[in-house]
Amino acid sequence: MVGELPMSDETARGPERPDYINDNPPTGFGVVAKPLGLLERIFDRGEVRKTLMLIALALVWEGYARWLDNPLLFPTFIDTARAFLQGLRSRELLSATVVSVTTLLQGYVLGLVCAALLTAFATATRVGADLLDTLTAMFNPLPSIALLPLAMIWFGLGNGSIIFVLVHAVMWSVALNTHTGFRSVSQTWRMVGQNYGLSRFAYVTRILIPGALPSILTGLKIGWAFAWRALIAAELVFGVSSSGGGLGWFIFQNKNLLEIPSVFAGLLMVIIFGLAVENLVFRTLEQRTIRRWGMQS
Amino acid sequence: MATEVQKPLLDVDGVTLQYRARDHLVTATYRVSFSVRKSDRYVILGPSGCGKSTLLKAVGGFIKPVEGTITLGERQITRPGPDRVLVFQEFDQLLPWKTVEQNVLFALTSSGRLSGGEAVDRARHYIEKVKLTKFADSYPHMLSGGMKQRVAIARGMAMEPEILLMDEPFAALDALTRGQMQEELLQLWEDTRVTLLFVTHSIAEAVRIGNRILLLTPHPGRVRAELGSTGIDAIGADGRRLSARIESLLFEGEPDGRRAAHE
Numbered sequence: 001m002v003g004e005l006p007m008s009d010e011t012a013r014g015p016e017r018p019d020y021i022n023d024n025p026p027t028g029f030g031v032v033a034k035p036l037g038l039l040e041r042i043f044d045r046g047e048v049r050k051t052l053m054l055i056a057l058a059l060v061w062e063g064y065a066r067w068l069d070n071p072l073l074f075p076t077f078i079d080t081a082r083a084f085l086q087g088l089r090s091r092e093l094l095s096a097t098v099v100s101v102t103t104l105l106q107g108y109v110l111g112l113v114c115a116a117l118l119t120a121f122a123t124a125t126r127v128g129a130d131l132l133d134t135l136t137a138m139f140n141p142l143p144s145i146a147l148l149p150l151a152m153i154w155f156g157l158g159n160g161s162i163i164f165v166l167v168h169a170v171m172w173s174v175a176l177n178t179h180t181g182f183r184s185v186s187q188t189w190r191m192v193g194q195n196y197g198l199s200r201f202a203y204v205t206r207i208l209i210p211g212a213l214p215s216i217l218t219g220l221k222i223g224w225a226f227a228w229r230a231l232i233a234a235e236l237v238f239g240v241s242s243s244g245g246g247l248g249w250f251i252f253q254n255k256n257l258l259e260i261p262s263v264f265a266g267l268l269m270v271i272i273f274g275l276a277v278e279n280l281v282f283r284t285l286e287q288r289t290i291r292r293w294g295m296q297s
Numbered sequence: 298m299a300t301e302v303q304k305p306l307l308d309v310d311g312v313t314l315q316y317r318a319r320d321h322l323v324t325a326t327y328r329v330s331f332s333v334r335k336s337d338r339y340v341i342l343g344p345s346g347c348g349k350s351t352l353l354k355a356v357g358g359f360i361k362p363v364e365g366t367i368t369l370g371e372r373q374i375t376r377p378g379p380d381r382v383l384v385f386q387e388f389d390q391l392l393p394w395k396t397v398e399q400n401v402l403f404a405l406t407s408s409g410r411l412s413g414g415e416a417v418d419r420a421r422h423y424i425e426k427v428k429l430t431k432f433a434d435s436y437p438h439m440l441s442g443g444m445k446q447r448v449a450i451a452r453g454m455a456m457e458p459e460i461l462l463m464d465e466p467f468a469a470l471d472a473l474t475r476g477q478m479q480e481e482l483l484q485l486w487e488d489t490r491v492t493l494l495f496v497t498h499s500i501a502e503a504v505r506i507g508n509r510i511l512l513l514t515p516h517p518g519r520v521r522a523e524l525g526s527t528g529i530d531a532i533g534a535d536g537r538r539l540s541a542r543i544e545s546l547l548f549e550g551e552p553d554g555r556r557a558a559h560e
Contacts, residue, residue: 188387191359194377196408196456206407210394293393294438 047279075261083261084268093250093262097269100246103159104231107166111223114167115174122179123208129179136176144169144230148237162234169230170223177219181212214290221282225274232270305332306492307356307460311365314351325351326518328365331511333460336490340507340526342497344547348518349496353464356494357383369459379408382453386465388445391437391452398424398433401452410456423455424448426485443474447481454485460492467502479505483528500540500547504530512546522546 042048058077065076075083087093118135121128144165151161185208193207209216235248245253247266254262290296309332314325325348333339341349354360356367358377367374369381382404384390391400401420405411411419424433427447437445446466453461467475479502486493497503503510504526512521530538537545 186387186389188385188390189392191357191377191383191385192390192392194359195357195379195381195383196404197377197379198407202407206403207392210392213394289394293436295393 050279072258072260075264079261080264080268083259084265087250087262087265087269093265093269096245096247096250096266097273100231100235100248101273103162103246104166104227106159107163107231108170108224108227110163111167111170111227112174112220114171115178115219115223118171118175119178119182122175123182123204132175132179136172139168140172140176142168144226145233145237148234152238157238162231162238165230165234166227169226173222173226174216174219177215177222178212181215181219182208184215185211210289214295217282217286217290221278224277224282228270228274303334306335306337306370307333307494308368309352309356309365310368312352312355312362312367313364314348314355314360315363316351316360324517326513329513329518329520330365331520331523333492333494333509335492338486338493338495338506338508340495340497340503340510341513342500342503342507342510342543342547343513343518343521344515345498346515347513349498349513350464352513352518353383353462353494353496356460357381357462379404379410379456380459381462382456382458383462383464384446384449384453384466386468388437388442388469390449391445393437396434396436397429397440397448400437400448401455404452404456408456419455423451426454426488427451427481441474442470443478446470446478450482450485454489454491457489458491460494463493463495465497466495468497468499475502482506500543501530503543504528504540510543512543514547 036044062077065071065074065079068074071079084093118128118132122132123129147168148161148165151164155161155164189207189211193203198206231246232248232251235246236252238248247270251263251266254260254266286296310330311328312330313327315322316325317323329352331339341352343349351360355362356369356374358374358381361375374381391397392403395403398417398420401424402416405416405419410416421430421433424430427450429444429447429451432440432444437448440448450463450466453463467478470478482493483506485491493506495503495506497506505528507526508528510524510526512524513519514521524539524543526539530540532538533542535542
């Protein structure tokens with residue numbers, strides 16, 4: 001019916017609509033941005049939610065262990081906690097942790113240095129980029145622990161072998177992520193850097209590194225996790241090094257003694273350390289940098 | 298008429314630009330010549346594919362011409378430098394890891410233009426000029442698109458470059474903001490008399506911003522015309538508005554153009 005009428009025919013489209021101007025928009029809507037309630041704000045905090053999650057997991061553990069009632073297979077959470085505190089008090093667990101962490105940091109830092117050199121070479125030249133691509137494709141999938149037998153022949157039964165394995169664990173993922181990050185730095189930022197006449201060094205430190213920081217942090221995190229895994233595995237195989245046993249050795253030894261709560265305590269220590277580094281170090285780093293800058297939501 | 302002829306500030310002479318695409322060597326502009334005088338608002342206008350952005354980047358020193366020369370003052374342009382500051386179309390030209398003030402400061406200090414308190418004063422002065430003093434400590438991701446472009450313009454102007462190169466700086470903005478930004482840019486120009494080289498694909502924008510308008514034809518970019526503008530789309534001697542003249546020059550002026558195809 002509408003189609004038969006010409007569109008310009010006003011009367012056919014209903015009565016005329018007068019202009020309408022509102023000089024007094026309604027008031028009384030209260031506050032536009034109303035603050036959230038206390039409970040909502042508490043649950044908005046990731047730490048609160050995650051702590052609750054951890055408590056829930058501990059409760060499930062305790063419940064299951066009690067129902068199973070076999071401390072040799074699966075000790076309760078309370079027994080594990082007791083063994084954990086005992087280990088700390090007798091300094092056995094504590095010194096094992098110190099040994100592991102010291103070795104870990106040595107390997108990690110050395111791995112980062114190697115990764116930095118490799119990335120610098122890859123960023124500066126095309127040969128370097130090809131080399132990095134090829135080496136990473138070859139070595140990144142290779143489990144670090146598979147190199148341990150070789151490392152023991154090359155570096156002997158000292159810390160050297162473990163550090164070699166750690167460097168291998170850290171280096172490739174950090175180098176790969178950093179290089180990928182550099183390559184994906186926006187063309188506009190690069191041109192801005194050149195426009196304001198940055199020197200080559202300043203260009204890297206003031207444009208490339210901050211621009212690639214999301215990838216670099218990812219690389220650091222992956223490298224850290226790989227290193228931690230490789231270390232515990234190496235210690236399990238390797239046992240005592242010159243400076244005393246690490247956490248892996250602590251776990252292995254207590255298994256031999258059938259001190260299962262202590263085995264769990266050792267594992268708990270590994271987990272707690274991982275959580276702490278992830279949440280304290282890396283999370284803080286992310287919040288201070290890429291989140292604050294809106295580069296990651 | 299002025300008695301002495303003003304020497305051009307920027308001289309582009311027979312410039313041919315080429316760039317390598319995936320598997321072609323593309324000629325972006327072919328033997329383009331024009332010259333910009335001090336305090337000009339010089340607009341390069343053309344449809345997409347006329348190489349206007351490439352031309353601007355060549356003036357910026359990011360691309361080397363395969364033929365012809367570009368001269369600023371007495372020096373031939375060979376590489377990027379802080380005497381020619383580029384304002385981009387993209388909102389991500391601000392460095393996200395720096396606040397508004399730090400972005401402006403970064404430009405001043407890393408180019409060695411100013412340092413210390415002087416740099417801070419200059420940065421604040423130009424941030425105030427673009428009315429963003431309240432947001433000086435905000436990070437770019439907290440700003441709207443128009444505000445980001447204002448920061449970029451403040452950063453460029455704070456350098457007090459010999460020529461400010463603008464690559465469609467308002468193209469990604471909504472129409473209302475764009476109109477406002479054009480107005481603000483003209484006001485800033487009134488205050489500073491900075492030489493502008495402004496690239497756009499919008500005829501209305503060219504007419505409003507420019508005092509000289511260079512028209513380029515596409516594929517590759519060649520000079521079609523250079524016209525004066527008073528900013529109000531005035532009716533010329535031939536009884537047509539400037540925008541209508543530009544349109545006919547760009548689209549109907551081509552021999553055997555679209556009209557032939559329709560007839």
